[in-house]
Amino acid sequence: MVLSRARREDAVTTIAFPAPDAAVLGRREAIIAGLARLLPAEAVITSEDERRAFETDALTAYRQVPLAVVLPSTTEEVAAVLRFCHAEGVKVVPRGAGTSLAGGAIPQEDAVVLGIAKMNRVLDIDFVNRTARVQAGITNLAISQAVAHEGFFYAPDPSSQLACTIAGNIAMNSGGAHCLKYGVTTNNLLGVTMVLLDGTVVEIGGAHLDAPGYDMLGLVCGSEGQLGVITEATVRILRQAEGARPALMGFDSVETAGACVAAIIGAGIIPVALEFMDRPAIKVCEAFAHAGYPLDVEALLIIEVEGSEAEIEDALKRIVAIAERFSPKALRVSRSEAESAAIWKGRKSAFGAMGRIADYLCMDGTIPTGQLPHVLKRISEICTGYGLGVANIFHAGDGNLHPLVLYDINKPGELEKAEAAGADILKLCVEVGGCLTGEHGVGIEKRDLMRHQYSEVDLVQQMRIRGVFDPAWLLNPAKVFPLDGRVVQ
Amino acid sequence: MTLPRSATISDTVLTPENEQEAAALVAACAAAARPLAIRGGGTKAAVGRPVNAEATLSTKALTGITLYEPAELVIAARAGTPLAEIERTLAERGQMLPFEPADARALLGSEGEATVGGLAATNLSGPRRIMAGACRDAMIGVRFVNGRGEVVKSGGRVMKNVTGLDLVKLAAGSWGTLGLLTEVTFKVQPKAERLATLVIEGLDDARGVEALNAALGSPFEITGAAHLPAGLGGERARTVLRIEGFSPSVDYRVGELRHLLAPYGPAERIVDAGEARRLWQDVRDVRFLAEPQAHAVWRLSTVPTAGPRVVAAVAGLAEARFFYDWGGGLVWLSVRAEGDCGATMIREALAPHGGHATLWRAPADIRAALQPFQPLAAPLMRLSEGVKRAVDPAGIFEPGRMYAGI
């Protein structure tokens, strides 16, 4: 993922990694030999060059070359690797496609990266009962493609869906533009096969609904590779709507756009997607996608509804009637597939388009939607205070913000400023009743901010539960929980 | 008939006035290793294994809605708040809890008012679960007192949140064994403008469930899909589907569904709105199996099309009566309360398809003698025991309610 235009080799970054375990580094050859006994030769990657391909994820400011990389093909191979690493006291960083924006998949020098990208098969599709069983390294989009011929799809649709894996989605509880109606990963996941660090294979859930005991599936979803390695998953697939069409509306203030969103939801309409862009974002996206976005507005809403042609007409009529009460400066209902595609192209390529003009950090806080005008104003003040630009693109229906803090990696000190601005923005989200991350996860990026959202008691309780799954803290241990004050049994 | 929850529960009822007091009480009980039962509305109903508690912690005084933002689709309330109050408050703004919580009183012959805490702790969802998700899907935040007497929060009031481990899900359906919930935040949904119910009569179970799944696999957004065999509230078998939304959309979908389901027979629309609502309430509350109260009731969750096959394998149990919700994936089964109430047979029948069976209603001696909750595979059981210890190290909350040792 190219999120920064150029890489500054000497970029000083502020998030610390734990010091590597010298004893493990010293045993590197023996560890590699041990792994080689468990897997086919091509599944163990040891050369410096090839390992470098795994040194970061989409949080490219941070890099760590791992001890080794393994690419197993079966649950049994995963179990063998984990059992070995457990016995040897070697850290393991599970990896899908490496598109994490929070640094969730960034390795450690003394850790083995366990990539599951080879495990990418569809195992079973049951259209009547509407489920699909897949290996966890399959990409998000490939699941939808595998069921599309019968008119089905897998609902959560992160913008990275072409590349990201279902394992990564489960680990980050990923969302997408259409989760306002369909929910995020946790709402669409029915079962997983997960391997614990000691090699135990655990089956959680299945093709049925609800857990017989504790909701372990709910706990595993969003656990960022810290509880176990997911090797298979059963997901719900849904029948596609007959059609979908967006409307585009521009307002001369953020407040008015926010009020319009509240009025639509207050009227009992839940669109399938409700996306927001501010002026800087509109400008860049329009230049890239030529979607016909109005350029003279402060806020743009993309509102999509689904159904038959008549249902779409009816729903859009209701939405337009509400929007008109807020005197939109621009209001256009898509009339054709081509027009709809153009409108979405602008939104879906937003991150890429932005990446062509600047380096950026993509933040991911969630706020109560009523706080929108206040928060956007403060975000702008925060970034201006650091001398940085910012563009806002986000899921307005659920308050999940994606401020892109713009900086230039080649200007000394700018990345550090961007990180500081990002931290201030996330603290602001928590202050107004929201949270640090809505869908990208904590990773290393927000690890040191966790105390702003949680009390020590809250964190310790989470860590105690984490410890049940991985008592030695060998699974992705540099992430999520602040490095100091860890509770290890 | 009122089933005593447990013959061994002591009469001591602790009724903390606020969260801090609750935490202090729990801390004291933990220090003295005094096991606690938790009671919300005091429905006195009996699900699970009888608990050997020395005292009961009541949430009666922990009441009140703490947040309601209709435009943000969110409501939060203290754990003892009656569910009825939540539903009334939401209805005033044309909203509802998405998962259609049941009123269990008819089935369990119990009294009292269900509470927010009891609702969350049991993670029960009605017919709309197939479209709108379960209770756990609507839960976005909790505050609870753990077994150390500490107040823990997880999640919050926003719709999307992946900050740290999701303890909200863990609290959902924990039956009080992981601590005392003090406050729960739910995502809510607008009530539909219109509701339509289609009925096809005379199908056998397998055909009925097939029809339901044909509809569920269509783009026409079904919010209820149940099959009621002959003798349950009607002389002939009824296969029923619910469609909700704005009027033009509902009319359109009803037309399309009738067409789609033509191979199964004519799908008639229930004209009387009151009658249709009552029907879905009966499905939700399992009213068809309320009587005779002395019979045991099972709740089975499996793959939808496996529902009728599992039932066929156990239909020989004495006086078996049953119906299907969730397109066939949820089976409510009532049998005579004797022996193991069919536990072995039911679980064997489920095994090839996957799923679980919970003994929902039975006399206490029977519940004490067998596993009312589906036994877990060894690795999952080990993790469950670990989680219980991580949250409640002294094992004081509802010990044994779900599983021995948990």
Ligand SMILES: Cc1cc2nc3c(=O)[nH]c(=O)nc-3n(C[C@H](O)[C@H](O)[C@H](O)COP(=O)(O)OP(=O)(O)OC[C@H]3O[C@@H](n4cnc5c(N)ncnc54)[C@H](O)[C@@H]3O)c2cc1C
């Ligand atoms: C351009 C772009 C757009 C994006 N858009 C969205 C979006 O719209 N919505 C959204 O939610 N996210 C989005 N993301 C973030 C990212 O794509 C998601 O977090 C995704 O789920 C990561 O999947 P992955 O396969 O790349 O996982 P990785 O990045 O490889 O790993 C992510 C986490 O999962 C863990 N993990 C990986 N495999 C396993 C396994 N087998 N078992 C256990 N843990 C595992 C890792 O340890 C890590 O913590 C975007 C990213 C980019 C670069």
Ligand SMILES: Cc1cc2nc3c(=O)[nH]c(=O)nc-3n(C[C@H](O)[C@H](O)[C@H](O)COP(=O)(O)OP(=O)(O)OC[C@H]3O[C@@H](n4cnc5c(N)ncnc54)[C@H](O)[C@@H]3O)c2cc1C
């Ligand atoms: C067919 C059917 C049958 C049902 N049968 C029962 C039944 O037999 N028993 C039943 O309780 N509910 C049952 N329910 C659920 C019921 O409708 C309510 O949703 C809820 O459980 C009753 O609330 P209550 O406040 O009366 O809970 P209570 O009966 O007081 O408690 C129920 C469970 O929740 C736990 N609990 C209650 N409050 C809290 C809290 N604040 N923190 C942590 N745990 C808490 C208790 O420990 C107990 O395990 C049934 C629902 C259906 C659809």
